[in-house]
Amino acid sequence: MNVLQLTHKPPFPSIDGGCLEMAKMSKLFHDSNQFNLTVLTLSTPKHPFYEKVFKNNLPNSEVEHVFINTNLSPLSALKALATNKSYHLSRFKSTDFNKKLIELLKKKTFQFVIVESIFVGLYADTIKKYSSAKIIYNAPNIEWEIWVRLASETKASLKKSYLKILAKQLKKEEIKICNKFDGIIALTQKDEKAFNVIAPSITSITIPFKINLANYPVSTKSTDTPLHFYHLGAMDWIPNVNGINWFLNEVWNPHFITNQAVKLHLAGKGMPQQMFSYNKGNVSIEGFVDNTLAYINTKDVLVAPLFSGSGMRIKILEAMALGKCVLGTSIAFEGIDISGKTAIVANTKEAFIEQIKRLNEHPEIIKEIGLEARKLVEEKYNQLTLESEVTKFFESLA
Numbered sequence: 001m002n003v004l005q006l007t008h009k010p011p012f013p014s015i016d017g018g019c020l021e022m023a024k025m026s027k028l029f030h031d032s033n034q035f036n037l038t039v040l041t042l043s044t045p046k047h048p049f050y051e052k053v054f055k056n057n058l059p060n061s062e063v064e065h066v067f068i069n070t071n072l073s074p075l076s077a078l079k080a081l082a083t084n085k086s087y088h089l090s091r092f093k094s095t096d097f098n099k100k101l102i103e104l105l106k107k108k109t110f111q112f113v114i115v116e117s118i119f120v121g122l123y124a125d126t127i128k129k130y131s132s133a134k135i136i137y138n139a140p141n142i143e144w145e146i147w148v149r150l151a152s153e154t155k156a157s158l159k160k161s162y163l164k165i166l167a168k169q170l171k172k173e174e175i176k177i178c179n180k181f182d183g184i185i186a187l188t189q190k191d192e193k194a195f196n197v198i199a200p201s202i203t204s205i206t207i208p209f210k211i212n213l214a215n216y217p218v219s220t221k222s223t224d225t226p227l228h229f230y231h232l233g234a235m236d237w238i239p240n241v242n243g244i245n246w247f248l249n250e251v252w253n254p255h256f257i258t259n260q261a262v263k264l265h266l267a268g269k270g271m272p273q274q275m276f277s278y279n280k281g282n283v284s285i286e287g288f289v290d291n292t293l294a295y296i297n298t299k300d301v302l303v304a305p306l307f308s309g310s311g312m313r314i315k316i317l318e319a320m321a322l323g324k325c326v327l328g329t330s331i332a333f334e335g336i337d338i339s340g341k342t343a344i345v346a347n348t349k350e351a352f353i354e355q356i357k358r359l360n361e362h363p364e365i366i367k368e369i370g371l372e373a374r375k376l377v378e379e380k381y382n383q384l385t386l387e388s389e390v391t392k393f394f395e396s397l398a
Contacts, residue, residue, distance in 0.1 A: 001111040001394070003029050004104060004133070005039045008092055008119040009047035010065065012057045015269050015288075016234040017314035019047075021140050021187070021209055022116045023057070024386070029114075030058045032387055037061040040104060042097055042120070044070045046236065046270070064104065066097040086169040088143070092119040098126055105130040112136055112394060115181070118143050124180040134182040134397050141187070141311030142194055144171035149308030149331075150238060178202065183397045185390075187312040188335030205393050208335055209314050210383035211321045218323035218374055219297045223363040226263045226282070229327075229356070230299040232292060232315055236270025239309040243329075247305040248278055250349040251356070257281040261360055265299060296322055300366050301359060304328030305352065311335065317381060320373035325366040327355055337380055341372045 011022035029037040039061060043049035049065040070091045080087035101123055110133040115121045117140060127135055147167035154160040175198045178184065184204040186192035192206045231247075233240045244266060256262055258281060266275065267286040279285040289295045296302075302319040304326060312335035316326050320342070326333075327344045338345070344359075346352045359366055 001034060002036045002108055003038070003112045003114060004108075004110045005029065005037060005114045005116065006101070006120040006123065007039065007041040007116040010041050010043055010049050010054070011039075011116075012053045013050065016237075017312075018117075018140055020314050020318075021138075024210065024383075025114060025116070025138055025390075026058060026061075028387055028390060030061050034387075034391060038104060038108065038110075039063045040097075040101060041065045042092065042094065043067050046070070064100055066094060066100050068092065068094045068097065080169070081165065084169060086173045087166065088147075088170050089119060089122055089173055092122060098123060101126055102130055105133075109133075111398070114138055116140070118174050118177060121177040121181070124177060128180070134394075135180070136394070136397070137178065137181040137184045139184055139186050139191060139195070139311075141309070142174070142191055143310070144168075144174050145194075145310040146239065146308055149310075150242070153242065153307050175199070183393065185393065190334060191311065203397060205389075207386070207389050207393070208381060209312055209317055210386045211317060211377055211381050212383045213321060213378060216293065216318065216321040216377075219370070221297060221300070223300055223366045225261050225363075227261065227301065227360055227363060227366070228263050228265060228299040229301045229303050230265040230267065230296075231303050231305075232289065232296065232319075233268045233304075233313075234270055235266075235268040235272060235275065239306055240268070241272060243305040243307055244275070246307070247303065247352070248283070251305070251352045252283065253278075255353050256356065257283065259360075262356065264303075267295065293318070293322065296324060300325065300363075302326045302328070303352075304332035306332040309334075317377065320370075321377040321381075323367075323370040323374040325359070325369040326373065327352070327359075337376065338373075342369065342376045343373060344369065 007022050011019050011026050014020045014023045029035040043065045054063045077087045080090050113127050113133045113135050115137045144167050151160055151163035178199040181202055184195050184202055186206045187208055189206045192204050195204050252264055263282045265284045267289045269288045271287040276285050302324055304316055306329050313332055319326055329347050344355050346355050
């Protein structure tokens with residue numbers, strides 16, 4: 001089967017959760033003898049295209065890319081506001097990408113086109129016009145839900161109102177696009193239920209992120225003092241920035257900054273310059289990390305103070321696969337079937353403070369939860385089942 005994968009940013013290098021999800025599908029199609037993969041990706045100032053990296057990961061696949069400038073433009077944002085169009089989606093409209101897509105669709109007969117985000121779902125009409133391929137939306141999240149949650153946690157009235165408008169405009173267009181697909185793969189059951197409401201005639205399935213456990217050896221690090229708490233995530237993503245600012249200002253700095261028995265490490269791409277002002281006491285701001293798995297294995301507890309977002313937090317699942325204890329909000333764990341044995345949930349500053357003190361006083365809990373977390377990943381998020389799940393869904397649409 002010929003498969004065309006459309007991505008709004010290059011899956012490789014896999015520097016964040018979104019890239020990891022797309023790369024997972026790219027590798028599945030590339031490595032399987034059932035599929036012949038072609039990739040067409042947008043590249044942006046924030047996510048450039050590296051041909052060598054693609055060739056290393058997908059040596060037998062055709063890969064095309066088109067650059068688009070997605071940098072924020074106040075004038076374009078104002079125009080979108082005035083015309084009641086989604087500014088988020090408008091940033092990914094490209095005449096050159098559309099031309100390249102038409103060229104590929106004319107050159108080869110595809111059985112399936114995989115749309116990896118709503119931002120390339122924009123091109124569904126072009127696909128339908130030039131191909132009879134089934135269009136599958138591999139949905140990383142429900143994009144407008146992120147902005148609804150961001151608006152709800154924003155206190156400034158003017159900003160709050162603007163975020164509500166952005167969310168409303170995006171929701172309207174996202175629903176319209178979703179109804180153009182032939183099938184939807186949701187990362188979480190929660191998202192699939194939402195898709196069943198907004199696109200009831202579209203066949204859907206939940207296939208969560210899957211881990212290749214061979215690449216995730218369980219950490220053998222002992223929980224010695226000081227305990228190393230950490231956060232690892234894209235720091236050019238607003239929900240992460242808001243969550244970490246809240247955690248520092250409400251939890252860590254008032255209660256733990258002088259405690260020598262604990263240390264906090266903050267890492268991730270796109271670290272805002274102002275975050276480095278927190279680099280003092282027992283807080284270490286480390287920015288981009290080349291080898292994330294090696295980095296995680298030197299730490300004890302992942303903190304995930306997330307109050308907005310949508311979909312599934314893949315960095316949490318990676319930590320659990322490595323046998324790490326995770327302390328996070330209910331939103332952070334969405335899509336992961338946790339229990340009190342496999343993770344620690346905290347939704348208020350009081351709860352975070354209490355749990356950090358508990359882990360500091362009883363570090364043996366960290367290892368116990370980490371080992372149970374690994375078992376959960378082995379049972380429910382093992383990549384060994386991925387190809388059969390995806391193939392079965394494709395066959396149901398053929």
